[in-house]
Amino acid sequence: DRDKWKSLRRPVPKRFPVPDDKVNWSIEFNDYSPPTYNAASITGKPWADLDINDPNFEVKWNTLDGNVNRVSYMGSYQISDRYPLNPIGRTGICGRGVLGRWGPNHAADPVVTRWKKVESGETALHEDTQKSILQFVAIKRGDTGEWALPGGMVDPGEHVTHTAVREFQEEATNSLKMTADEKRTWQEKFDKFFKQGDEVYKGYVDDPRNTDNAWMETVAYNFHDENGTTVGKLKLHAGDDAVGVQWVDATSAVKLYASHRHVVQVVVEKWKAHW
Ligand code: RP5
Ligand code: MG
Ligand code: MG
Numbered sequence: 001d002r003d004k005w006k007s008l009r010r011p012v013p014k015r016f017p018v019p020d021d022k023v024n025w026s027i028e029f030n031d032y033s034p035p036t037y038n039a040a041s042i043t044g045k046p047w048a049d050l051d052i053n054d055p056n057f058e059v060k061w062n063t064l065d066g067n068v069n070r071v072s073y074m075g076s077y078q079i080s081d082r083y084p085l086n087p088i089g090r091t092g093i094c095g096r097g098v099l100g101r102w103g104p105n106h107a108a109d110p111v112v113t114r115w116k117k118v119e120s121g122e123t124a125l126h127e128d129t130q131k132s133i134l135q136f137v138a139i140k141r142g143d144t145g146e147w148a149l150p151g152g153m154v155d156p157g158e159h160v161t162h163t164a165v166r167e168f169q170e171e172a173t174n175s176l177k178m179t180a181d182e183k184r185t186w187q188e189k190f191d192k193f194f195k196q197g198d199e200v201y202k203g204y205v206d207d208p209r210n211t212d213n214a215w216m217e218t219v220a221y222n223f224h225d226e227n228g229t230t231v232g233k234l235k236l237h238a239g240d241d242a243v244g245v246q247w248v249d250a251t252s253a254v255k256l257y258a259s260h261r262h263v264v265q266v267v268v269e270k271w272k273a274h275w
Contacts, residue, residue, distance in 0.1 A: 013037050015092030023089035025078070034212060038095040047153075048100035052082060052213075061103060067157035072104045073203045073217050083213045088204055096214035100153070103213070108163035109151030109220040109260070111200065111267045112137040112172070114232030116249060126251075131274035133249055136264060137236065139171045140244030141257055144208065148257035149264075150242060151218060160219045165194045168223075174239025186234070193230045197221035200266045206259040220263045222270065251275055 013035035022029045042048045050057035059065060061084055062076050074087035083094070084103035099105045116124040116133040123132050139150040152167035154160055169175035173186060200222045207216035225232035238245040248254060250268050252275050254261055268275045 012097070013093065018090045018092045025085060025089050029090065032090060034090070034092050034094045036095040037093050037097045037211065039098040042096070042098065042100060045100065047155075049096075049102050052096075052102055059102070068101070069106050069154070070101075070103050073219075077103065086210065086212050086215050088215070091210050091212050091215075094212040097209050097211045099209050099211070099214040099216070101214060103215075104217045105214060106154040106160070107151050107205070107216055107218040108154055108160045108167065109149040109201075109218050109263060110137075110164040110168040110197070111149060111220055111222045111263060112168060112225070112231055113222060113250070113267060113271070114225040114228045114247070117228065126274035129274045131272070133251065134268055134271055134273040135247040136250050136267070137168070137172050138246060138248045138256070139238060139242035142241045142243045144257060145243075146257040147244075147248065147255070149220065149260045150245070151220075161197055161221060164197065164219070164221050165190070168194075170240040171238065171242040172236050172245045173234070174237035176239055177237075189230050189234065193225065194223055197223050198270075200270065201263045204259075208258065216258070220266075222267045224271070 016032065016034040018032070021027065022032070038051070049059070059070070061070055061079055062072070063070060072087055077087045078085045096102050113134050113136045116135050118124045125131065126133055137150060138147045140146070141148050150168050150171035152163060152171070154163045169190065175183065175186070178186065198221060199219060201218070201220040203217060205216040205218050210216060223231070236245040250264050250273065254264060256264065265275065
């Protein structure tokens with residue numbers, strides 16, 4: 001749906017090094033001179049904001065702006081000389097990079113889980129901790145090649161829970177390319193299964209696309225198939241901007257895109273599973 005990943009292949013200016021103790025905006029950092037990066041691929045895209053200096057760009061920060069949510073889960077962000085400031089602090093790069101929105105870019109992430117089974121069908125226990133092992137659906141991102149939660153951007157006016165379910169369908173079941181028959185079978189199972197999502201995380205995402213003036217925020221929901229009889233049983237197909245999909249053991253060994261590992265850990269703790 002978006003060609004932002006193409007622009008990631010183009011040279012991105014090197015980030016100005018920011019020591020940990022100088023990330024916060026309130027700490028003086030006189031030498032700070034980050035390069036500006038505004039990807040050309042964003043220009044003119046219907047899903048993106050206009051350039052911040054475009055006279056036609058009318059914006060209301062820290063509020064619902066028409067049907068675009070410019071509220072941050074991190075609290076009220078500052079505006080410095082027209083530019084919204086990343087609530088976490090300096091990132092070493094300014095502009096909005098490849099992100100569509102100035103300020104917060106809202107996403108949703110589904111954490112779809114089931115229990116790992118051994119061949120006999122029993123729940124697998126970890127040999128050291130004797131705890132059950134949780135598995136979750138991960139997709140391989142087309143842009144960075146990393147494994148990640150199958151999340152995506154909230155469309156203007158879209159309810160965040162709907163985004164999570166829609167993105168799961170697009171990226172992990174390839175609903176965009178399903179036949180009508182396949183869609184019907186899935187739809188019934190989906191509707192039931194995705195009714196009971198549990199919010200497990202809400203806030204900033206440490207996404208590689210973040211800049212000083214544009215950043216990712218997400219709400220993550222856990223959808224759990226306790227018996228492994230519905231979504232836990234269905235065949236997964238990578239779709240849209242995902243190039244791979246699989247059930248992954250949710251353990252401390254897992255390596256994921258951005259701060260998705262943290263979100264998975266929250267879900268593991270919730271289910272008191274092995275980590
Ligand atoms: C991450 O980027 C979010 O947590 C979400 O998984 C994802 C949304 O962006 P796209 O997948 O649409 O690129 O920060
Ligand atoms: Mg997507
Ligand atoms: Mg995505």
